[in-house]
Amino acid sequence: MEMSDATPTPAAYTPFPAAGNIPDADREDLRRHGVLMTSMEELYNWGRSNSIWPLQFGLACCAIEMIAAATARFDIARFGAEIFRPSPRQADLMIVSGTVTKKMAPLVVRLWNQMPEPKYCIAMGACAISGGPFKQGYNVLKGIDRFIPVDIYIPGCPPRPEALLNGLVQLQKKIKGEKLSGPDAARFTRADVPSEFPIPEYGAHDLEPTKNPAVWTPPAPPSA
Amino acid sequence: METVEQLRDRLLARFPAAKIELVTNPSAAAEHSLLIDAAHGRDIALFLRDDPTLRLDYCSNVTGIDWPDKEITDITKTTVADPAGASGATKVVEQKTTRIQPGYLEAVYHLYSMALKHGPVILRLRTANRSDAVTLPSFTPVWRSCDFQEREIYDLYGIIFECHPDLRRLLMWYEFKDHPMRKDYVEPDDYEWEPTAHGAILEKAKANRLTSAPIAGDAATPGPGSAPPATKSSNTEAKP
Numbered sequence: 308m309e310m311s312d313a314t315p316t317p318a319a320y321t322p323f324p325a326a327g328n329i330p331d332a333d334r335e336d337l338r339r340h341g342v343l344m345t346s347m348e349e350l351y352n353w354g355r356s357n358s359i360w361p362l363q364f365g366l367a368c369c370a371i372e373m374i375a376a377a378t379a380r381f382d383i384a385r386f387g388a389e390i391f392r393p394s395p396r397q398a399d400l401m402i403v404s405g406t407v408t409k410k411m412a413p414l415v416v417r418l419w420n421q422m423p424e425p426k427y428c429i430a431m432g433a434c435a436i437s438g439g440p441f442k443q444g445y446n447v448l449k450g451i452d453r454f455i456p457v458d459i460y461i462p463g464c465p466p467r468p469e470a471l472l473n474g475l476v477q478l479q480k481k482i483k484g485e486k487l488s489g490p491d492a493a494r495f496t497r498a499d500v501p502s503e504f505p506i507p508e509y510g511a512h513d514l515e516p517t518k519n520p521a522v523w524t525p526p527a528p529p530s531a
Numbered sequence: 532m533e534t535v536e537q538l539r540d541r542l543l544a545r546f547p548a549a550k551i552e553l554v555t556n557p558s559a560a561a562e563h564s565l566l567i568d569a570a571h572g573r574d575i576a577l578f579l580r581d582d583p584t585l586r587l588d589y590c591s592n593v594t595g596i597d598w599p600d601k602e603i604t605d606i607t608k609t610t611v612a613d614p615a616g617a618s619g620a621t622k623v624v625e626q627k628t629t630r631i632q633p634g635y636l637e638a639v640y641h642l643y644s645m646a647l648k649h650g651p652v653i654l655r656l657r658t659a660n661r662s663d664a665v666t667l668p669s670f671t672p673v674w675r676s677c678d679f680q681e682r683e684i685y686d687l688y689g690i691i692f693e694c695h696p697d698l699r700r701l702l703m704w705y706e707f708k709d710h711p712m713r714k715d716y717v718e719p720d721d722y723e724w725e726p727t728a729h730g731a732i733l734e735k736a737k738a739n740r741l742t743s744a745p746i747a748g749d750a751a752t753p754g755p756g757s758a759p760p761a762t763k764s765s766n767t768e769a770k771p
Contacts, residue, residue: 410704437725443732445711445718446703509704513719525723528736 348487356482359475362398362418363391367405369432369465376468386475395421406434406441407448409514413506419455420503425495429474430457433464453518455504532649535563545578546571554655564639564653572656572668579642579652580673587642587652590674593681595688596637599714604629634661636690640670658690669695687712
């Protein structure tokens with residue numbers, strides 16, 4: 308590899324996605340001259356993306372990593388998400404951290420239903436994504452996305468705290484890109500998109516139903 | 532502590548009517564165990580706990596085993612005179628008979644003495660069969676630590692512990708009907724295609740796909756009482 312002696316070019320600037328008629332580049336230009344112009348949408352998204360309050364609950368070993376992410380060493384407070392709320396009514400973010408057993412799944416869906424919009428879900432770790440190493444077990448749900456919509460998937464077994472922080476940053480980017488009006492408005496602004504989801508019942512052999520087809524459909528096998 | 536053979540002999544002397552067998556463990560661990568009958572189980576357990584030279588005051592572990600029906604082939608060799616010649620030559624005829632050894636459920640208790648620092652003494656109890664006579668005496672009144680472990684065995688194997696103070700399912704939900712750790716447990720057939728190296732899973736997923744409705748319409752049968760897929764929204768309060 309050859310070292311270049313040219314002056315390093317500054318990294319390409321990615322502006323905040325914003326609504327309005329002024330292009331982002333123009334507003335950035337104004338910022339350079341000391342004029343701060345923003346939109347209600349940008350300000351709103353900036354505020355709530357930097358103060359995400361997660362729901363305080365853990366399901367398995369991933370929760371230990373989540374706790375570690377809250378400690379001084381990893382310090383989730385740097386991203387404004389350190390206020391773990393013990394009540395779903397006060398939480399913005401559900402971090403499904405760990406194995407969701409079939410016995411626990413209805414309660415997780417109930418907690419999700421109790422959270423007010425706008426709300427987001429992170430599936431943390433292999434178990435929450437798909438059941439992980441316990442996928443074919445008799446009492447493990449094969450992924451929480453069978454019942455509630457998941458915004459961010461964080462793979463790992465368990466994911467390190469840095470991975471959780473990366474997922475949180477990805478979620479912040481997603482929130483900052485959300486529109487509050489218009490045809491591509493965010494999910495929580497639309498009345499035709501459900502906010503609550505059916506809670507599965509305990510059946511004689513399995514959960515009933517085993518999945519919510521409005522949220523999740525099985526992957527199609529490769530056609531080859 | 533006395534050997535397990537000595538213990539068996541002492542128990543037999545103390546409980547002459549009881550049926551106590553030594554189950555040997557041929558492995559290097561050589562943890563031999565005592566198979567005791569359910570009728571005298573409680574008396575034997577109390578004796579083991581209270582005997583001054585044993586004082587087995589701590590039950591560290593209780594576990595279950597499922598022994599399904601086993602087919603055993605017996606070979607009996609009989610010597611018959613050679614029918615062809617009268618020279619006296621005999622012929623050995625093998626006769627194979629198969630019988631079914633009925634299965635049973637087993638509970639295994641590991642006992643230690645905290646007071647005298649010895650153990651373990653391992654007890655086994657077996658049910659009469661795997662279907663309708665699955666009752667064993669509970670040892671929770673003798674050792675409190677058996678409580679959750681016997682509930683777990685009841686949950687996963689289906690052994691009913693008589694005189695247990697609170698025999699409910701421990702891990703599965705109360706509406707659950709099966710006993711998942713039994714060898715003949717039939718798991719829910721809900722395999723889907725997934726990128727896996729395990730061919731057995733893909734085979735099951737394939738069979739499932741052929742027998743079931745089209746994938747997208749798999750919605751099919753929501754359980755009784757469960758709400759239909761939500762279409763109406765209740766997030767109006769969150770509108771900015």
